[in-house]
Amino acid sequence: MSAETNTPSYVVSDRNLALELVRVTEAAAVASARWTGRGKKNDADGAAVEAMRKAFDTVAIDGTVVIGEGEMDEAPMLYIGEKVGAGGPAMDIAVDPLEGTNLCAKDMPNAITVVALAERGNFLHAPDVYMDKLIVGAGLPDDVIDLDASIGENLRNLAKARGRHIGDITLCALERERHEELIAKTREAGARVRLISDGDVAAGIAACLETSSVDIYAGSGGAPEGVLAAAAVRCMGGQMQARLMFEDDAQRERAQKMNPNKQPDRKLGLHDLASGDVLFSATGVTTGFLLKGVKRMPHRSVTHSLVMRSKSGTLRFIEGYHNYNTKTWSVS
Ligand SMILES: O=P(O)(O)OC[C@H]1O[C@](O)(COP(=O)(O)O)[C@@H](O)[C@@H]1O
Numbered sequence: 001m002s003a004e005t006n007t008p009s010y011v012v013s014d015r016n017l018a019l020e021l022v023r024v025t026e027a028a029a030v031a032s033a034r035w036t037g038r039g040k041k042n043d044a045d046g047a048a049v050e051a052m053r054k055a056f057d058t059v060a061i062d063g064t065v066v067i068g069e070g071e072m073d074e075a076p077m078l079y080i081g082e083k084v085g086a087g088g089p090a091m092d093i094a095v096d097p098l099e100g101t102n103l104c105a106k107d108m109p110n111a112i113t114v115v116a117l118a119e120r121g122n123f124l125h126a127p128d129v130y131m132d133k134l135i136v137g138a139g140l141p142d143d144v145i146d147l148d149a150s151i152g153e154n155l156r157n158l159a160k161a162r163g164r165h166i167g168d169i170t171l172c173a174l175e176r177e178r179h180e181e182l183i184a185k186t187r188e189a190g191a192r193v194r195l196i197s198d199g200d201v202a203a204g205i206a207a208c209l210e211t212s213s214v215d216i217y218a219g220s221g222g223a224p225e226g227v228l229a230a231a232a233v234r235c236m237g238g239q240m241q242a243r244l245m246f247e248d249d250a251q252r253e254r255a256q257k258m259n260p261n262k263q264p265d266r267k268l269g270l271h272d273l274a275s276g277d278v279l280f281s282a283t284g285v286t287t288g289f290l291l292k293g294v295k296r297m298p299h300r301s302v303t304h305s306l307v308m309r310s311k312s313g314t315l316r317f318i319e320g321y322h323n324y325n326t327k328t329w330s331v332s
Pocket residue numbers: 098099100101102174176197198199200201220221222223225
């Protein structure tokens with residue numbers, strides 16, 4: 001904290017920090033793009049993890065990974081609890097070095113690399129379970145979505161609040177057997193359904209972008225991805241509700257242990273998932289809803305990233321040209 005202004009110290013240099021963050025997601029995207037379309041999702045993921053971990057070495061923070069690649073004994077790098085950064089303000093870090101490993105392996109739309117930062121204690125420590133999610137964009141009354149209401153009711157409320165016919169509302173969901181009822185009920189209510197095979201962080205962001213054709217994201221996906229989506233939704237002024245889905249008591253107890261002051265079973269609001277001043281960066285690996293994928297050329301790669309901050313609500317799309325001969329991180 002600065003004693004004079006009562007301002008957290010990282011705020012002073014937050015503009016630089018946002019730019020440092022984009023380097024982290026760019027590095028992971030360029031590394032994983034070497035594996036695009038090669039059918040090897042683990043190699044693509046491994047390349048992204050390694051490049052992202054290395055890129056964090058230059059970021060001026062005292063970072064702790066709270067959403068990462070799993071527990072210390074499961075993942076060699078970017079595991080939960082790992083310390084990263086070159087030193088600076090104490091920050092919690094949420095990462096998904098390659099969100100949509102299959103999308104990258106199959107060269108399908110919407111594989112992205114993702115990082116979010118907040119001052120310590122501001123992200124839900126999400127265990128590796130499913131999370132039920134409901135996301136809409138900005139400019140709507142506070143109570144427009146409710147995870148406990150039927151999907152039909154949510155769609156009708158959204159259409160009314162947007163001043164649109166329900167037939168012009170598009171809901172996006174992962175194409176999974178577990179979503180058959182959600183999909184059927186959405187169509188029954190008169191709305192459209194956009195199905196995706198993977199990548200619900202990008203889909204959640206799309207629900208908040210006025211320029212996208214997605215109006216609402218619904219359904220269950222990874223809980224860690226839910227926290228990353230929440231970080232983005234905070235920056236974009238959207239709304240999100242969620243609930244962790246436990247298969248047994250052991251999962252529930254684990255979530256409770258990870259978040260001693262929260263009740264893991266309850267409906268979570270946006271600020272339960274990501275609070276405080278949040279910085280978010282994502283870089284496209286394959287071209288999708290939001291971002292162009294990495295373009296590989298003989299001597300350099302071009303990346304397309306989205307960088308946002310909740311305090312200012314500014315969204316920036318950044319195009320980076322990375323020269324293979326001069327980069328400190330490996331891009332070959
Ligand atoms: O495939 P499942 O088990 O339905 O899980 C859904 C989750 O998997 C993803 O589609 C992709 O995750 P990976 O990048 O780990 O492969 C996420 O976007 C989503 O939250």
